[in-house]
Amino acid sequence: MNAEDKILSARTGLLWDQPFFGALACQLQLVDATDDPRIDTMATDGKRLYFDRAFVGKLNRAELMFVLAHEVLHNAFEHHTRRQHRDHRLFNVACDYAINGELVATKVGKMPAMGLLDARFTGLGAEEIYRLLEEEQESGGGGAPGAGGQGIDPGGCGGVLDAAPAYDEAALAEARAEMQAQVRQAAAIAKATQAGVLPAGIQRIIDQLLKPKIDWRAVLRRFVDDASTRDFSWAKPNRRFLPLGHIMPGDISDGISHIVIAVDTSGSIDQKILSEFAAEIRGAYEEGAVDRITVIYADSAVAHIEEFETGDELVLNAAGGGGTAFSDTFRTITERFPDARACIYFTDMYVCDFGDEPPMPVLWGVQGRTKDFDSLTPPFGETISLAA
Structure with a gap:
């Protein structure tokens, strides 16, 4: 199969097995970014799913399902609107740690071997993980592991792009509102598809996403x-x-x-x-x-x-x-x-x-x-x- 067909097959698998992630994945427009130097795996900005053909070709179906769910959670957690002044690559690493622990716990597909996973970060927000990684860097302890190349995704499991520049508050607010609406819609689809009974891990993620919150x-x-x-x-x-x-x-x-x-x-x-x-x-x-x-x-x-x-x-x-x-x-x-x-x-x-x-x-x-x-x-x- 070519890259597009593999992605569509994995997306269909998510719709059957994990309809919450599948419904959100269907909202993303596929964009071939093989020639984009920023993207050597996958990436999303809330509206599009950018992919590198060579990267997709290396993954089996279960791994690709995990990566698609990974990209979906970047958007659902609104990482595409939250980077502000932070370093792009290190913020992607922090976001990966915040996401992968959740996906492994809920048994969505199979995490690729290069994926970042650390139990001490599971349950923490991307900003807090970023601060901890930054402190490790400053103390000479590394802080930015990963097998990725020179693109935005050192974690090698799919990155996130900004929905808009940090100074464009109106565009970022619009992107957040649009994503929150998509999350509510995907949650409704998942509950209807699974007769109102969701796996505990997925229900916890949905409750976390739908809980009214103010970013302090x-x-x-x-x-x-x-x-x-x-x-x-x-x-x-x-x-x-x-x-x-x-x-x-x-x-x-x-x-x-x-x-x-x-x-x-x-x-x-x-x-x-x-x-x-x-x-x-x-x-x-x-x-x-x-x-x-x-x-x-x-x-x-x-x-x-x-x-x-x-x-x-x-x-x-x-x-x-x-x-x-x-x-x-x-x-x-x-x-x-x-x-x-x-x-x-x-x-x-x-x-x-x-x-x-x-x-x-x-x-x-x-x-x-x-x-x-x-x-x-x-x-x-x-x-x-x-x-x-």
Whole structure:
């Protein structure tokens, strides 16, 4: 069989054996990308399925079914809209680890020998895996394994392309909405085809995909952007457009963009979440959205204060203990840092003493309160769940 016929045969197999994945695979337009240097396996951007003929020729039917399901989950997990400023190849590796553990657990086809699988990453999101891999790279531990060639897919099991450039929020939002509609449709088809009884693994994936969610990273970036006072200048080109060959004006501060981060050291704040947040803020540093950060560590009272400026590596630590009260923190912010444009408070929200509202907007990053998060009603500020 030629490559197209092998793909169609594998897709038919998915429709019979795993209709959820098969229905999503049928939505993708086949594109021969054999001559595209980015693609030496397969790849998808949410609408198309790009394939390399030589790669398809090496796979048997069960392996090809796995790869098709792999590409489908790239889209269903919205990896094609989430890369932002991250390295393309390393992000593909992170996405592969996030996907392959799920597919192996649900016994979809057979993972090709070159596929990436690591039990410590199963169940984690692509962004968290990316951060862990990046830390391994920085410490000299590798961080980007895989048998792939020079294309976007070092994992050798199918890659993901961006649905739109990172700066085109409207196009990315449209791609997310379109994919969410396709996932709901595929879930309905799967339930109808299998008499309403889905394998437990598939049901868990569908429940995860259909659960209403807010990406705390997007809320955080919006909060940071709203807190910035900026103007445009040709003296500082926008780095997002440079890879596209366009020189556009970048933004500069009208004054100092100063943000206060408060860390509740009394609670069970997850160090991994704090590290991931720090990585997002480093991205804001690189784009010029933040010039200065004050970090306040506190339990029932302020214990320690650190200052970071542009170019510094932001490191947050959750170590500490004691009771919980926010009044001393907000009193310190109001008295010592009135120039701050915003305050972000990481806490488990087990507190009665909120103190007085400071003279700047507050974003509560709540960790460890997934079951009762919707019932949390602080007297001021906007609340996001760090479990999202």
